[in-house]
Amino acid sequence: MLSVPCPWCGPRDETEFRYGGQAHVAYPADPAACSDAEWAGYLFMRDNPKGWFAERWFHSAGCRRWFNAVRHTVTYEFAAVYAPFTQPPGVPS
Amino acid sequence: MADLLAQRRSPLAHLAGELAATGFMRELPYLSSYEVRADPAEPAMARLGAALFAGPLLAAAWPTAGRAVGTGPRYALWCGPGWYLVVDEPGTTLESAMAGLPAVDVSAARTVLELTGPFARDVLAHGCAIDLHPRAFGPGSCAQTHLAKAQVILHQTATATYRVFVRASYADYLARWLLDAAVEYVRRIDE
């Protein structure tokens, strides 16, 4: 049971959240201008690193805010949480 | 109006007897409640605060994360950033005070289970993962979280008194769950 550090509500059990996958995958400004390959990149291609990962979480059973987090996919440790549209703070190496 | 009110039926009316038998649980039906979604710094929020709490409730006075303001029967609960639940006595209409704000009347959407007394915290802990110890949660604290498998707003109104706001459709489930969790404590009262 991960303890997810909601930036608003504090640490809460993982079951209160929805997982949103990789962060910083922006909806193309003009989807119609995308090639099929670019659109496929937006829809399906995702980073899947073994290590630190910038990802999205949604506190659906709490404050209902989306936020980003940097989490390690092996240790599951959270290094930071930060607002959408902002860049991740320094990531541990 | 009396005729109208007589037509209401609360989500836990059918379990009133069983709840009363525990000695520490009851439904608080028909509370008025509104979900308000606005930046507390907006002037309309200051006006609303003043109207609700008979004094200017400025941005800084709207409850911060995890807190509620008010001393009863009127409360404002923090639900999320820029999101509050304003709660009042049954039948109170706050529409005019909320004019100009995105405020939605949700009075009938939830009912409230109140737990009070020395076992209240232990009973809740059987299904609630957040820390309800007085060092972490106390009078004036509130949280949206899970209780058993129901999404709730938990509001501690006094030292050993908790209100559980639960959606009307989940109320039967949650009350039955609480009744089951309370069995050992009810016996302790009997004994």
Added chain:
Amino acid sequence: MTHPDFLWADPEPKRGYDVVVIGAGGHGLATAYYLARNHGITDVAVLERGWLAGGNMARNTTIIRSNYLWDESAAIYEHSLKLWEGLSDELDYDILFSQRGVLNLAHSLPDVRESVRRVNANRLNGVDAEWLTPAEVKKLVPIINTSQELRYPVLGATFQPRAGIAKHDHVAWAYARAAHDLGVHLIQNCEVTGFRRAGDRVTAVETSRGAIEAGRVALCAAGHTSVLAQELGFRLPLASHPLQALVSELLEQVLDTVVMSNAVHVYVSQAHKGELVMGAGIDAYNGYGQRGSFHVIESQLAAAVELFPIFARAHVLRTWAGIVDVSPDASPVLGLTPVENVFVNCGWGTGGFKATPGAGWVYADTIAHGRPHPLAAPFTLDRFTTGALVDEHGAAAVAH
């Protein structure tokens, strides 16, 4: 069960091989075996960073079935099931393949529709399948609670009689021995750290035991494939998730069929020795940690006790997790890659074990000929661009 006296050797890596397979799980070992057996390509190394078949192969719940909805899926899984049926003889090793049948329970009217649809599609595709009423389910598995008073009562089930289970370690060891006998090098404790490139080709695989030259490279690393692809400079539509499983202590036989329920989320079989082997859904977050969250186990056991009241007294003895690589349509990616001599086989999600022989067969053929085997053709990377997904997620209750 006695194992053969000799299984495999522990050779030092040579300077290079015609084909380097990365990952000595079930798929990697089967691929190497079929490269040698079907295509005469014996100058093959299978690299394993830990111990042979110690990843998902050692961690899965060993269910084998082919009753998938879409034609493309049914074709490759049925090809696999047919290979399973001859595998003990083929490899001269008792893999304890037990065709005890698999039930997929339906708990709602939408479940029933989906199930009937799948049964009919299976039959027309030549895959054995039946729709069973609750009474027929009860007759087959008397310990199931088919009371209609349940929170989510059993409304029926699909049944594939030829489906079943096999002993995962035996399968891996059987392929390993057979591959070894045909000259394949199985190289353990050999972690891939990078690739040497010349233009669009890989020339060598860099490992913790030195560089190994490679004519062709076959990725077969399941949940770790994205990490390798990143080294190679292309992206995959994969997310790696923990998938948990558990066993009970040994118990007198009570269940001789595999029972799966997507709606209340549990699947269970009783292994030959007597332990109940169970699994559920994947954990939601990306993870390479080989461990999952406890609440997943709790909800799975609640479902199990509801369906099988006598399980209440059993005990969870051991839990663990594998790392499954899940694609957007819950179907595999099998075929060529943007790098000329690198091939990919991944994205099997929770279906990898049952596909072992079929995937190895088809992948070996694809590597040998440098073009997708006909059964692999629907599973190219290209489908994510064209939209021609094989969507076992969206269309059906995808399962394990």
Added chain:
Amino acid sequence: MSQPFRRAAGGRIDRSRTLTFHFEGRAYEAHPGDTLSSALLANGVRVVARGPYTGRPRGTYGIGAEEPNAFVQVDSGPGEPMVRATQLEVYDGLVARSLAGKGSLGEEPDDSRYDKTWAHCDVLVVGAGPAGLAAAHAAGVTGARVILADERPEPGGDLLGGRAHLDGRPAMDWVTDLRARLAGLPEVRVLPRTTVTGAYDGNFLVAVQRRTEHLGPAAPAHVARQRLWHIRAGQVVLATGAHERPILFPDNDRPGVMLAAAAAGYAWRYGVLPGRRAVVAGAHDGALWAAVDLVDAGVELAAVLDARHLAGGQAHRALRDRGVVVAAGHGVVGTDADADGVLTAAWVAPVDGDGQARRIACDLLATSGGWNPAVHLYSQAGGRPRWSDDHAAFVPGDPLPAVACVGAAAGTFDLADALAEGAEAGWQAAAATHGGGGEEPLPPATDSVASAGAPAACWITARADSPPETIFVDLQRDATLRDVRRAVGAGMRASEHVKRFTTAGTAADQGRTTGVTTVGVLAGLLGLPVGAVGTTTYRPPYAPISFALLAGRDRGRLLDPERRTPMHERHEADGAVFENVGQWKRPWYYPAPGEDLDQAVLRECRAAREGVAMMDVSTLGKIDLRGPDVGEFLDRVYTNRFSTLRVGQCRYGVMCRADGMVFDDGVTARLAPDRYHMTTTTGNAAAVLDWLDEWLQTEWPDLRVSATSVTDQWAAVAVVGPGSREVLRRLAPSLDVSAEAFPFLTVRDATVAGIPARVFRISFTGELSYEINVPAWYGLALWDAVAEAGRPAGITPYGTETMHVLRAEKGFIVAGQDTDGTVTPHDAGLGWAVSTVKPFIGGRSLARPDTARNDRKRLVGLLPADPSVVLAEGAQLVVDADAPTPVPMLGHVTSSYRSAALGRSFALALVAGGLTHRGETLQAVDGGQAHPVVVTEPVFYDAEGARRDG
């Protein structure tokens, strides 16, 4: 019925009371405080189990959680398989029997209660032995919130059976004092009979508390038998002790062979002689001290062997004082047994060379190869144990954040050191989380003694010609040295491979006594250092957890929330049969007496088409949308346009996922310029709200829109059919219900039955109909009022099945039934609702090569050639059912019903090429039967829409 092996005095048992229990059908006596193992030993019962494959008899081997042999089936109370007799507290009326490595599940349901709870603390201390007690006390005095969990019935750990002194008094006096002090600290919670069994990320630990099992039939039924604790701890102190390991030798599995400290423990903790004449064989000082304890308890020591070549030291002196000479450099190389297989003698020889073996008669062979620190939780939490030659054991390796290992669990076997280490760890842990405070307590003074020498890593004592199949490396799995040798011979090098090949370590005891020994043996065979081979991984749970406990309260009705509408009890009273729709309970149909589903539905359909009918539609998802940009937002979310909707109007909308597939649909109304009321399908209400919030927060924060779920705020009744206008007129006399004043696809606020209501004129059936929404607490009153007002017209309640028939007759899809996640709006025949002008979520996907194909599966209607045949939903459509497999499939039946209005059956289907097949006959195949069907437009009834105005 006497207890021939019970000592005259001593032990932590209550001799004033006698209990009766049954084992293998025979009655025996015991005392409160006994475990089944101690009670059986007291009664001279040596055989408690059998090898699963060899059938060889096995006896109690250990004294606690490490026990490999003595697993029993409990038949009294709720019954339980595979219970360790060494931990099973005897109660009056206990009935148990022996097992052969395999338990059985009862046939009766277990109606015991099982409970769960959540707890938070600053410091969790696992294990209430000396180190754990010291830690909990040091942490507790600071005022920190402390949980001390211990698997035994009372704290004390090894002090319970030991003879140590603390501060000059018997150690248990110190324990008693400390218990009292802990009880006086309000923030310290002591949990006895509680096994911390799982350590997960972020110091989340899971513990099993056994609350009433030890009471037997006296257990109160309302108290949960077990409780599962979910603990979030700031800091964890692992004081989990160590497990004794044996030395292996030929025929090491006979009843009478036992771990040495365990044997001594029975003598002193339970007042039971584990035998009368003993051989003790060890490779560390602990074995010698166990021998001292045994001889002091009255056991005759036939021989004491030490595999080490050591002499001197306090233990040797203590034994010499008692007339016992230690045979240094000796070990056991075999055993003899009587006809029952029970130990009668040990064969003893020098461990070096092949010296002559000597037979020594004995009924107890106490062996101890050393202690394995219980690193299980440390390992589960992510730690990697490392081999230590100094300890001849795996000990915790690198420290973990916020986790401390103390005492024997850390390889600190000396009592004084363990107490100091525990106290310091507790103090530091409290300081790290709570901030500390108070005065650090001093650990008590001990009388512990210096050791004679380092322990030796001694795994096997045997002669070269000893048959390897008699040397058991796993007693519960009957795995032997021969199996390990075969594994190595087969090419295996990894301990995980050997474990899987031999099954050693996989039984219910999880190889607790011999797992490390197996690694040692393997290292010897491979010629590698033990550390290079390494242990297998320790996985949760540390101790087995019952399925029922994991299910907890989530059983029966409480398995999953049952969502009910305000009218639920009326539906029950009306005899409705319910359907699960997600978590909701919805009336499926309302059978009149004697009716089945088909008859009821035909009647309900006829009422809706010909008269008037009513349905509870409260479950539909409802979302209140406010803000100046709602229109723009909805234009992006829906495939069609909503910004142009006029106030008071409604429109049907479809939304897609980004991949262009249909996600949800529903009717959305504009209530004010900046306010919309969206409806969603019942099952998708939460998903749609999440979807809206996701786009608003993560892509378009510039849009000023707020979304509030009002699903539960509104109860709703659909009044349907030609007679519906009249019913509404009666209920809402002040509302002008004429078609002109209240046209189709509009919404009105009105007073209905005296209740403030919002009435939508929308139709999911094609008939004139109204959906009356009222605040939920009026739902029941509204339902009753509608029923009353409609009574003269014979108003008929109907359920979801009738709704599905009526909508299908009109060709209206149900998202999730006629679509399946691979269906675009065009495929579903909703192209008319897809804007070609404005962008919307998923729009780009519709232009992908595959999604733009013309021959995709598209919605069509089907009429079976035989109008009495109702096709199976899920039937597959083919051209030639007799074609060889694989038979090409064109699509499948998504909805299929018998229609009262049409007087025949009909269906909806998805078919490749869609209406290009119009008029063609296909075969619908289900269960091997093929039915000819004709492809038609998917609208069967009132295609011109004449009926919706009544």
